[in-house]
Amino acid sequence: MKPFTYVRPADTKAAIAAARASGASFLGGGTTLTDLMRLEVMSPTTLVDLGPLPLATIERRGDGIRIGATASNSDVANHALVTERYPLLAQAILAGASQQVRNMATVGGNLLQRTRCPYFRDRAVPCNKRTPGAGCSALEGYTRSHAILGTSASCIATHPSDMCVALAALEAVVHTRNGSRERAIPIGDFHTLPGDHPEIENVLEPGEMITHVELPASPFAGHARYVKVRDRAAFAFALASAAVGLDIADGRIRAARIALGGVATKPWRSLEAEQALVGQQPTRASFERAAAAALVDPKPSRDNAFKVTLAKHTIVRALELAWGVS
Numbered sequence: 001m002k003p004f005t006y007v008r009p010a011d012t013k014a015a016i017a018a019a020r021a022s023g024a025s026f027l028g029g030g031t032t033l034t035d036l037m038r039l040e041v042m043s044p045t046t047l048v049d050l051g052p053l054p055l056a057t058i059e060r061r062g063d064g065i066r067i068g069a070t071a072s073n074s075d076v077a078n079h080a081l082v083t084e085r086y087p088l089l090a091q092a093i094l095a096g097a098s099q100q101v102r103n104m105a106t107v108g109g110n111l112l113q114r115t116r117c118p119y120f121r122d123r124a125v126p127c128n129k130r131t132p133g134a135g136c137s138a139l140e141g142y143t144r145s146h147a148i149l150g151t152s153a154s155c156i157a158t159h160p161s162d163m164c165v166a167l168a169a170l171e172a173v174v175h176t177r178n179g180s181r182e183r184a185i186p187i188g189d190f191h192t193l194p195g196d197h198p199e200i201e202n203v204l205e206p207g208e209m210i211t212h213v214e215l216p217a218s219p220f221a222g223h224a225r226y227v228k229v230r231d232r233a234a235f236a237f238a239l240a241s242a243a244v245g246l247d248i249a250d251g252r253i254r255a256a257r258i259a260l261g262g263v264a265t266k267p268w269r270s271l272e273a274e275q276a277l278v279g280q281q282p283t284r285a286s287f288e289r290a291a292a293a294a295l296v297d298p299k300p301s302r303d304n305a306f307k308v309t310l311a312k313h314t315i316v317r318a319l320e321l322a323w324g325v326s
Helices: 012-019 033-038 073-078 080-085 087-094 099-104 107-111 163-169 271-277 284-294 306-323
Strands: 005-007 024-027 046-049 058-061 064-068 173-178 181-186 209-215 224-229 240-249 252-261
Touching: 012 024, 012 046, 012 173, 012 209, 058 080, 064 080, 073 080, 073 087, 073 099, 073 107, 080 087, 087 163, 087 224, 087 240, 107 163, 107 209, 163 240, 163 252, 224 306, 240 306, 252 271, 252 284, 252 306, 271 284, 284 306
Parallel strands: 005 046, 024 046
Antiparallel strands: 058 064, 064 209, 173 181, 173 209, 224 240, 240 252
């Protein structure tokens, strides 16, 4: 690990000012950042610790809720407002990592979680995300864990977060501050596709800090489910996951939400799959049509073509469980 300066700011203003220094990074729970610093994949010159700041509150806001950026994953998953109104979010968080990691990991940190692509984490091989213009080793390498949606000629790394998949389905809004400027960024616009610049993973500007996330009122609490398929039952990243919600009245689906994880370069919401369900009866046949709509133009590589079928089955299973089919 390379030397760095540690800053413990007294307030948000001081934190943002410190983070504007070249090479500075915010520090939340550190569950990803410190790991990558040990590998020297990331080498910030300054760490700005957000722990002392009052950004961990989880509270009702109108018909929705507001979740502070430094709230731990465990606190969010077990909060009464979340389990009652947004069980999808609680399920997704509890499907990730381990209890010890969830106790440390923060909401803001999870939004900024880096890929688990082995080529990104191995400094001995080229990676465009780590060193722009170096090349993508995954394109000719082993790609079982890589993305089939949202890829480019420069990067096929999969986004790793479970929480962000649920946030995409719930239409979360990420609130940020940079000096006197505040922004409200829809979760679908927060993460970026790799394109020619996979090193750019989100729309944050230098020094811009996530302060909280807001969730709007949701009609999906009664019929929502997160399903994660992985190699082992705990502490494993998704090969495919689906966060779904159904709003059902008079035997018909009035609205639906479907977001995918483990198969895309960012949390992947499928508007096409959602639209395919509107007005339909909640049956396996309608769920299968929606799953097909979500995987219209995948770009599998040699080792991960199985993810196309796996993602479809994961969507169908999540929809069945959300509807109540055991």
